[in-house]
Amino acid sequence: TSEDKKEHIQEFKLDPDSELRFEVESKGEKAYVTLKSGLAEIFGTELVKGKQYEFLAGAKVAVFTWKGCCLELKGKTDVTYVAKETPMVIYCNCHAALELMRIEAERENKKGPITLVVGPCDVGKSTLCQILLNYAVRMGRRPLFVDLDVGQGQISIPGTIGALLIERPASLDEGFSQEAPLVYQYGHKTPSTNSTLFSMVANQLACVVKERLESNKKTKASGVIINTCGWIKGGGYKQLINHAKSFEVDVILVLDQERLYNELVRDLPSFVKIVFIPKSGGVVERSKNSRSEARDQRIREYFYGTPKNPLYPHTFELKLSDVKIFKIGAPPLPDSCLPLGMKAEDHLTKIVPITPNAAILHHILAVSYAKKEEDDLLLSHVAGFVCVTNIDMERQTLSVLSPQPKPLPNNILLLSEFQFMDSH
Numbered sequence: 001t002s003e004d005k006k007e008h009i010q011e012f013k014l015d016p017d018s019e020l021r022f023e024v025e026s027k028g029e030k031a032y033v034t035l036k037s038g039l040a041e042i043f044g045t046e047l048v049k050g051k052q053y054e055f056l057a058g059a060k061v062a063v064f065t066w067k068g069c070c071l072e073l074k075g076k077t078d079v080t081y082v083a084k085e086t087p088m089v090i091y092c093n094c095h096a097a098l099e100l101m102r103i104e105a106e107r108e109n110k111k112g113p114i115t116l117v118v119g120p121c122d123v124g125k126s127t128l129c130q131i132l133l134n135y136a137v138r139m140g141r142r143p144l145f146v147d148l149d150v151g152q153g154q155i156s157i158p159g160t161i162g163a164l165l166i167e168r169p170a171s172l173d174e175g176f177s178q179e180a181p182l183v184y185q186y187g188h189k190t191p192s193t194n195s196t197l198f199s200m201v202a203n204q205l206a207c208v209v210k211e212r213l214e215s216n217k218k219t220k221a222s223g224v225i226i227n228t229c230g231w232i233k234g235g236g237y238k239q240l241i242n243h244a245k246s247f248e249v250d251v252i253l254v255l256d257q258e259r260l261y262n263e264l265v266r267d268l269p270s271f272v273k274i275v276f277i278p279k280s281g282g283v284v285e286r287s288k289n290s291r292s293e294a295r296d297q298r299i300r301e302y303f304y305g306t307p308k309n310p311l312y313p314h315t316f317e318l319k320l321s322d323v324k325i326f327k328i329g330a331p332p333l334p335d336s337c338l339p340l341g342m343k344a345e346d347h348l349t350k351i352v353p354i355t356p357n358a359a360i361l362h363h364i365l366a367v368s369y370a371k372k373e374e375d376d377l378l379l380s381h382v383a384g385f386v387c388v389t390n391i392d393m394e395r396q397t398l399s400v401l402s403p404q405p406k407p408l409p410n411n412i413l414l415l416s417e418f419q420f421m422d423s424h
C-alpha cells in the first residue's frame, strides 16, 4: 500500500565519486530511484532529474555520481549502502584511452579499438562493457557490442552469441535497444558443452563483425567492445586466445584476476595492449539458481516483453512436413568406425536431422536464415526463436509460440538445449 511505501522513503546525499548500491531481492518487490539534484548515472546511463526509475526483483544497482548528488530511494530494497571506494575512475580512464585510439583511427581511416573484456564469473564484465559503451555513445560514437557470454548474454536469448550496433545509451528499463541484432545460435549454456562448435560460431561472428566495421565509417572508428563468459581455465582460456585472434583485438581488459592477466601477457603478441583492472566491491555474486532464473527471465522477455513494454506473442500450428528440424553435434563414434578422412571432432559439428517427437516439447528452436541445411546451417545467423508448446503425432503437427504471426521466415529450425515453460 502507499502507506507501506511511505515508510520506505530514504534520501541519500552522495559525495563526488561515490555510489549508492542496493538490491531488490524479494519477489514482487519494486524500488524507485529519483534524482533530486546534481548529476548521477547508472552503469554509464545518465539519470534525468525528477524522473522516477523503477527497479524490479533481481535488480542489483549502483547509482554513481562524479560531482555529487541527492537521491531519493523508495520501496523495499536489500543491502542498501553508499560506497566511497569504486573503480569508476579507472573505468573512465580506460574509456579515455579507447577514445584516444578512436580519434587516431578516425584521422587515419583505420579500425578503432577492438576491446575484449575478460575475467572470472561475477566480476562485473557485462557491467564494464555497458559503462564503456554508454560512455562511447555519449561522446557521439557508434560502437559495436559483441556478446560471447552464451549463458547470461545481453543480446537475444541464452544459448546465442551476437553483435549489436549501439546508437544510444542503454535504457534503465530495457537495456540497449535491440534493433536488428546479429544473432548466432550455439544452443548450450556454456561453451564447454561443445567447444568445437562454439569456436566455429564465434569465428563466424568475428568475420561478419569485421565486414560490418568496414561498411560504416563511424562504426569503424568507434570499434568494438566484446563481452566474454567467466570460463577462463583450460578450454576456456583457449577460447579467449581464439577470440583475441579471430576478432583481431587491440585491447584486453582483464578484470580482477592477475593470473589470467599474466597468462595473456605471456601468450599474446606485444601489440595487444593488456590491462589489469580491479573489480568493483559492489558486484554481486550470483548463485546457480539466480543465474538459471535470469536465463528463464530472458527467454520470457523475448516472447512477452517487460511489464513496461509488454509483447503479445502468437501461437500457431505447423505441419511437421513443412519444417526441417536439425540439431548440431552427434554422439561420438569410436575411431575405428569413422569413415575414411573423417576426424573424431567432426561429429561435434555434424548436422543431424531430427524427427520431431515428444522430447523436443518446450524446447527453443532457432529459425535459421540458412538456405540449404548442408553447408549454410552452421554459419548462418538466425531470424529469431520459437518455443515448441505442443506436438500432435497423430495429426502430424507442431504448435509453437512465436513473436511473429505465421508464416515463419524460414522452415529450417535448429534445436536448442534450452527449454521454456510457457506459464501464460
Ligand code: ATP
Binding pocket: 021, 022, 059, 060, 061, 062, 120, 121, 122, 123, 124, 125, 126, 127, 128, 149, 152, 228, 229, 230, 280, 281, 282, 283, 284, 285
Ligand atoms: P558473468 O560471470 O555472469 O558474466 P559478470 O562478470 O558479467 O558476470 P555482471 O553481470 O557485470 O558480472 O555483474 C553482476 C551483477 O552485479 C549484476 O547484477 C550487476 O548489476 C551487479 N553490479 C555490478 N556492478 C555493481 C556495483 N558497483 N554495485 C552494485 N551492483 C553491481
